[in-house]
Amino acid sequence: MLSDSPIAVEQHGPELLHHFVDAEQQRDAAxxxxxxxxxxxxxxxxxxFCAYLIYRYWYYNEFAAGSRSLDIWLGTINTAVLICSSLxxxxxxxxxxxxxxxxxxILLLLTIVFGFAFLGIKGIExxxxxxxxxxxxxxxxxxxxxxxxxxxxxxxxxxxxxxxxYFAMTGLHALHMIIGVGIFMFLTYYAWKGRYTPKYxxxxxxxxxxxxxxxxxxxxxxxxxxxxxxxxLR
Amino acid sequence: xxxxIMSSKFYYTIWIALLCLTVITAAVSFVDLGPLNTVVALVIxxxxxxxxxxxxxxxxxxxxxxxxxxxxxxxxxxFLLLALSMADYATRLLS
Amino acid sequence: MATAAITTERENYLNKEYGIxxxxxxxxxxxxxxxxxxxxxxxxxxxxFFALLIRLELLTPAGDLVQADTYNKLFSMHGxxxxxxFLIPSIPAVLGNFLVPLxxxxxxxxxxxxxxxxxxxxxxxxxIYLHCIVTGGVDTGWTFYxxxxxxxxxxxxxxxxxxxFIAGFSSILTGLNFVVTIHRMRAPGxxxxxxxxxxxxxxxxxxxxxxxxxxxxxxxLLVVFERAFNLGIFDPTRGGDPLxxxxxxxxxxxxxxxxxxxxxxxxxxxxxxxxxxxxIFGYNFxxxxxxxxxVFGFLVWAHHMFVAGIxxxxxxxxxxxxxxxxxxxxIKVFNWTATxxxxxxxxxxxxxxxxxxxxxxxxxxxxxxFLACLGIDVHVHDTYFVIAHFHYIMVGGAVMGxxxxxxxxxxxxxxxxxxxxxxxxxxxxxxxxxxxxxxxQFILGYMGMPRxxxxxxxxxxxxNVLSTAGSTILAxxxxxxxxxxxxxxxxxxxxxxxxxxxxxxxxxxxxxxPTFNFDEEPEVTWEAYNYEQIPAPAEVNVER
Numbered sequence: 001m002l003s004d005s006p007i008a009v010e011q012h013g014p015e016l017l018h019h020f021v022d023a024e025q026q027r028d029a030a031x032x033x034x035x036x037x038x039x040x041x042x043x044x045x046x047x048x049f050c051a052y053l054i055y056r057y058w059y060y061n062e063f064a065a066g067s068r069s070l071d072i073w074l075g076t077i078n079t080a081v082l083i084c085s086s087l088x089x090x091x092x093x094x095x096x097x098x099x100x101x102x103x104x105x106i107l108l109l110l111t112i113v114f115g116f117a118f119l120g121i122k123g124i125e126x127x128x129x130x131x132x133x134x135x136x137x138x139x140x141x142x143x144x145x146x147x148x149x150x151x152x153x154x155x156x157x158x159x160x161x162x163x164x165x166y167f168a169m170t171g172l173h174a175l176h177m178i179i180g181v182g183i184f185m186f187l188t189y190y191a192w193k194g195r196y197t198p199k200y201x202x203x204x205x206x207x208x209x210x211x212x213x214x215x216x217x218x219x220x221x222x223x224x225x226x227x228x229x230x231x232x233l234r
Numbered sequence: 235x236x237x238x239i240m241s242s243k244f245y246y247t248i249w250i251a252l253l254c255l256t257v258i259t260a261a262v263s264f265v266d267l268g269p270l271n272t273v274v275a276l277v278i279x280x281x282x283x284x285x286x287x288x289x290x291x292x293x294x295x296x297x298x299x300x301x302x303x304x305x306x307x308x309x310x311x312x313f314l315l316l317a318l319s320m321a322d323y324a325t326r327l328l329s
Numbered sequence: 330m331a332t333a334a335i336t337t338e339r340e341n342y343l344n345k346e347y348g349i350x351x352x353x354x355x356x357x358x359x360x361x362x363x364x365x366x367x368x369x370x371x372x373x374x375x376x377x378f379f380a381l382l383i384r385l386e387l388l389t390p391a392g393d394l395v396q397a398d399t400y401n402k403l404f405s406m407h408g409x410x411x412x413x414x415f416l417i418p419s420i421p422a423v424l425g426n427f428l429v430p431l432x433x434x435x436x437x438x439x440x441x442x443x444x445x446x447x448x449x450x451x452x453x454x455x456x457i458y459l460h461c462i463v464t465g466g467v468d469t470g471w472t473f474y475x476x477x478x479x480x481x482x483x484x485x486x487x488x489x490x491x492x493x494f495i496a497g498f499s500s501i502l503t504g505l506n507f508v509v510t511i512h513r514m515r516a517p518g519x520x521x522x523x524x525x526x527x528x529x530x531x532x533x534x535x536x537x538x539x540x541x542x543x544x545x546x547x548x549x550l551l552v553v554f555e556r557a558f559n560l561g562i563f564d565p566t567r568g569g570d571p572l573x574x575x576x577x578x579x580x581x582x583x584x585x586x587x588x589x590x591x592x593x594x595x596x597x598x599x600x601x602x603x604x605x606x607x608x609i610f611g612y613n614f615x616x617x618x619x620x621x622x623x624v625f626g627f628l629v630w631a632h633h634m635f636v637a638g639i640x641x642x643x644x645x646x647x648x649x650x651x652x653x654x655x656x657x658x659x660i661k662v663f664n665w666t667a668t669x670x671x672x673x674x675x676x677x678x679x680x681x682x683x684x685x686x687x688x689x690x691x692x693x694x695x696x697x698x699f700l701a702c703l704g705i706d707v708h709v710h711d712t713y714f715v716i717a718h719f720h721y722i723m724v725g726g727a728v729m730g731x732x733x734x735x736x737x738x739x740x741x742x743x744x745x746x747x748x749x750x751x752x753x754x755x756x757x758x759x760x761x762x763x764x765x766x767x768x769x770q771f772i773l774g775y776m777g778m779p780r781x782x783x784x785x786x787x788x789x790x791x792x793n794v795l796s797t798a799g800s801t802i803l804a805x806x807x808x809x810x811x812x813x814x815x816x817x818x819x820x821x822x823x824x825x826x827x828x829x830x831x832x833x834x835x836x837x838x839x840x841x842x843p844t845f846n847f848d849e850e851p852e853v854t855w856e857a858y859n860y861e862q863i864p865a866p867a868e869v870n871v872e873r
Binding site: 017018019020021025028029032033036037039040041043044045046047048050051054055058059136137138155157158160161164165167168172 | 435436437438439440441501505506508509510512513514539540541542543544546547548550551554555558559560561562566567568569570573576577580845850
């Protein structure tokens with residue numbers, strides 16, 4: 001599995017760490033490491049998806065009602081925002097591959113902007129939930145949902161479970177976004193400093209993989225949380 | 235690890251596809267398909283995820299088999315957690 | 330760790346640099362291994378202290394040493410400290426960290442700085458847990474079952490949860506490092522089929538750490554959220570299912586026991602091969618069985634929940650799967666035993682531990698099959714039978730594997746020999762003390778003594794007294810190696826590169842190794858366990 005290249009006699013930058021034989025081994029190690037980390041993240045979010053699966057199976061009506069109480073426009077826009085950010089990330093990696101430093105910096109900055117946009121919209125949604133008394137706990141109140149949907153039976157206690165999962169899942173997702181924005185701020189700084197070249201852009205690529213993963217989590221959260229049942233009620 | 239560089243037009247195409255699928259999944263949720271609503275939503279989500287994994291994350295073009303093994307293993311392990319847990323819940327009333 | 334004791338003139342990883350900064354900021358996998366050695370030994374004694382108090386309380390049927398609430402805290406913290414701060418890291422973080430790069434011919438692990446981060450996460454987690462202990466402790470059982478942990482316990486559940494959450498990340502990063510290292514950094518000629526079985530088992534362990542620990546992390550986080558923010562995910566009054574917690578918890582915690590035993594099996598293969606001077610019988614089977622244990626180990630978790638309220642049909646499925654998971658372990662035992670047949674066996678300290686491991690692990694494993702049987706489990710679940718079962722595996726198996734490994738590689742790690750006579754005495758004390766402590770517990774459990782009880786009916790006293798007596802012998806057996814290992818660092822006989830005449834790349838470099846492990850990158854042209862090419866050293870008594 002080792003590279004076939006001879007021991008590097010030609011110059012290697014300070015980025016080649018001494019315990020690696022050559023740059024290719026270092027890059028392959030970084031890539032495998034990041035993919036394994038993403039696998040652990042799949043299992044991390046997966047625990048919550050398991051809880052979601054079971055409670056949706058038990059409390060479908062409450063999940064449907066809770067889902068309807070979310071703003072589908074904001075959810076769809078946020079999904080689009082993340083998709084745009086994935087585009088800028090992919091184009092950014094390409095810019096690094098081509099050695100286009102300024103373009104890379106712009107794309108990284110755009111990604112950060114999209115990230116903040118997502119978090120801002122998420123903040124608005126959470127604030128709406130707060131105003132509507134849909135945050136689990138002592139001030140939880142879903143009389144509005146029960147009133148809006150008299151034809152389905154909604155147990156307010158079970159409704160708390162939907163919203164508990166809503167906040168846990170979107171909260172942890174948002175935390176990962178914040179970490180992602182932080183990582184991209186570092187990447188932007190080093191990109192601006194000229195650290196990334198066509199020969200060495202591994203951090204950009206690895207940061208990109210992380211960002212795409214966070215996007216994929218949202219790709220699933222969106223239908224599972226927002227689109228459970230939007231059929232017009234008779 | 236892709237060595238060849240994709241055209242930017244390629245990325246824009248994937249981007250448009252992802253946006254379209256987003257609009258479609260939101261719109262379809264208003265149509266009554268019975269139990270199929272969930273299936274359609276998850277299928278669309280999976281297509282979107284595949285587009286991101288294969289093209290934005292370059293997995294389609296990597297020569298590294300290990301990457302694909304890691305991805306498949308992660309998904310399979312999640313599936314194990316979900317399936318074996320559900321096996322309990324789905325059969326409780328039968329007992 | 331004192332480095333002044335080493336008197337070898339050659340530069341090695343211990344004498345290359347002195348001073349506390351060179352240790353606390355090291356990225357050398359060997360030094361990090363020693364940092365872990367010191368820390369996990371510390372937590373071993375903390376966990377052992379709780380065990381001592383438990384055994385003292387159980388000397389008498391009445392609850393007279395501590396109050397009931399305190400007793401709940403003692404067994405909870407004994408379990409959590411021993412599992413999360415001793416057993417899970419033990420062999421991987423000490424022997425694994427030290428040996429994986431050496432065994433494959435690499436200069437270090439793939440991510441040395443992440444390795445150091447992993448240790449610091451462990452230290453942070455440990456510090457938080459110590460704070461938890463001194464500010465009131467945890468009384469939920471090591472298992473944190475809801476709704477007691479989320480709604481009713483008045484102890485430091487959030488703190489303990491966060492502490493173990495962080496420790497989990499330490500474990501994940503170690504596993505990640507090993508998998509990448511083994512895939513990407515093997516020396517030329519070191520093909521997968523030439524790898525020592527230690528590496529195969531550590532690889533399998535790392536897979537479990539990567540795929541299982543995140544589920545524990547999210548589960549503990551949800552418990553913390555529920556307590557802190559009043560979320561209702563496990564709350565029965567809001568429709569939550571306590572069994573959901575158990576499913577998520579055991580999805581990790583069952584594979585966790587394989588994280589604890591596979592590394593001991595790793596050591597077993599190396600020690601048995603060396604002290605029978607033979608290639609391990611059935612190399613492919615032993616290698617594949619490690620992977621099989623890792624995979625099957627994820628399919629059996631609900632056997633911890635047979636009487637908790639899961640459906641009978643899923644219980645049947647999990648019962649069958651639990652029988653299946655024993656098969657790869659049995660394969661290993663058969664292969665180690667077959668290795669010994671017509672081998673040149675020498676009864677050194679590591680080999681004594683290896684013998685003890687095979688016997689005790691087998692007993693623990695077989696009693697696990699009793700528990701996998703639904704009918705029997707109904708009777709012995711939550712009794713001392715279960716406690717005896719898992720201590721046979723975790724102490725009779727994993728800890729003896731750890732001690733055997735420490736002795737086997739001590740010359741390589743420190744450049745010194747430990748005193749062999751004391752080593753054998755300690756091994757004997759551990760074996761005798763262990764059996765006296767835990768065998769009576771099988772009987773107690775079968776007779777019906779429940780676990781986690783602070784008082785018990787008088788007819789159980791004799792066996793409890795025997796158990797406590799055994800634990801004192803066991804304690805001496807554990808303290809002795811600490812004393813003579815430390816002694817050996819200054820006064821021990823200086824070790825040669827390969828005092829045991831063992832196979833493996835780690836024995837082809839100096840004892841202790843230089844910082845970058847090998848003076849020249851090794852190129853492997855021989856199969857693993859090529860004992861026919863390695864002469865037995867004079868120091869090791871060869872007995873037929």
